[in-house]
Amino acid sequence: MPMGRKPTINNNCPPGLRPRLQKSGKTYYYLDLGGKPRVEIPLGDDYIIAVQRWGELKRNQLPPSFIITIDAVWQKYQESENYTELAASTKKDYQKSIKKILEFFNDPPTSIDSIEPIHIRQFLDWRGSIAKVRANREKTLFSTLWNYARSIGYTNKANPCVGIKGFKEIPRDVYIEDNIYAAVYAEADQPTRDAIDIGYLIAQRPCDVIKLYETDIQNSLMAVQQRKTKAKLQISVIGLLKQTIARITERKKQYKVRSLKLIVDEYGKPLSQHAIYQRFAKARDKAIKQHPELAEQIRKYQISDLRAKGGTDKAIEQDMRTAQKLLGHSSVVMTERYVRRIKGEFVDPTK
Numbered sequence: 001m002p003m004g005r006k007p008t009i010n011n012n013c014p015p016g017l018r019p020r021l022q023k024s025g026k027t028y029y030y031l032d033l034g035g036k037p038r039v040e041i042p043l044g045d046d047y048i049i050a051v052q053r054w055g056e057l058k059r060n061q062l063p064p065s066f067i068i069t070i071d072a073v074w075q076k077y078q079e080s081e082n083y084t085e086l087a088a089s090t091k092k093d094y095q096k097s098i099k100k101i102l103e104f105f106n107d108p109p110t111s112i113d114s115i116e117p118i119h120i121r122q123f124l125d126w127r128g129s130i131a132k133v134r135a136n137r138e139k140t141l142f143s144t145l146w147n148y149a150r151s152i153g154y155t156n157k158a159n160p161c162v163g164i165k166g167f168k169e170i171p172r173d174v175y176i177e178d179n180i181y182a183a184v185y186a187e188a189d190q191p192t193r194d195a196i197d198i199g200y201l202i203a204q205r206p207c208d209v210i211k212l213y214e215t216d217i218q219n220s221l222m223a224v225q226q227r228k229t230k231a232k233l234q235i236s237v238i239g240l241l242k243q244t245i246a247r248i249t250e251r252k253k254q255y256k257v258r259s260l261k262l263i264v265d266e267y268g269k270p271l272s273q274h275a276i277y278q279r280f281a282k283a284r285d286k287a288i289k290q291h292p293e294l295a296e297q298i299r300k301y302q303i304s305d306l307r308a309k310g311g312t313d314k315a316i317e318q319d320m321r322t323a324q325k326l327l328g329h330s331s332v333v334m335t336e337r338y339v340r341r342i343k344g345e346f347v348d349p350t351k
Contacts, residue, residue, distance in 0.1 A: 016054070248263075316343070
């Protein structure tokens with residue numbers, strides 16, 4: 001029996017599905033019905049959706065090799081505004097999380113419609129045996145991808161993560177006492193001391209401290225926008241904060257090339273968050289050698305704890321409302337819970 005000519009292009013497309021590259025650079029897909037003149041039905045610019053519509057028009061005769069995988073959803077998600085508008089730190093975490101998701105759900109490639117809640121439980125048990133917190137983060141990303149897949153028509157199934165509990169996480173509750181703070185501070189180099197001082201005095205996250213510019217300080221006010229919550233603050237540059245900024249500014253005058261970044265190294269160059277973490281870790285190790293009797297407490301000290309110490313000290317010295325404003329919390333209740341967890345409940349004795 002004579003055979004038709006084997007196609008040499010568009011081999012990934014089922015019969016009759018034609019991709020057309022537009023002047024805009026986008027590819028649109030059409031179902032070729034043939035005839036003279038040729039009749040084509042537009043199927044959109046998404047390959048997976050186009051194949052699904054092709055299958056519907058062909059009475060659901062999808063190609064045997066066609067399945068929508070979690071990897072296909074991930075690739076599509078990265079092109080969307082949902083992903084491109086995320087903070088850089090969130091993108092970095094997602095890129096880390098997706099590796100284990102694909103290892104479990106995409107090796108070998110599996111249709112997302114075959115994924116059931118039991119498989120999410122199995123994934124959590126698999127990952128949780130090594131890293132419970134990471135397992136929770138990866139489950140969150142999986143749920144995000146599933147909801148995105150539903151929104152674009154890749155699946156109609158309910159999110160299999162619903163009703164599947166992750167692992168319990170214990171919030172960090174470390175408060176840095178003044179003697180521990182002083183021990184590490186004494187061993188730190190000057191750029192690290194600058195970062196410690198600013199971090200404590202404005203009670204902000206390390207990522208928000210390290211990105212501060214001199215130009216963020218105008219009319220005795222420091223403008224801060226928190227990366228995590230997008231909360232905007234105007235912090236009064238007075239007292240010890242004013243003295244610290246003056247000290248930093250004076251140090252920066254000695255450099256030929258002057259960066260506008262507030263926190264700089266010994267050569268006047270901006271310091272990254274990672275560099276500050278490394279310098280802080282060295283200062284902490286030196287402090288442990290100098291004060292072995294305090295080793296356990298010093299070892300627990302992380303530079304991110306400066307936010308908790310700054311906010312808690314503000315609440316003790318003044319009030320919760322003032323601490324709430326400094327921390328950028330949305331409510332006093334949130335600040336009360338935060339301080340209670342870090343320092344404990346403030347109570348009077350029986351008599």
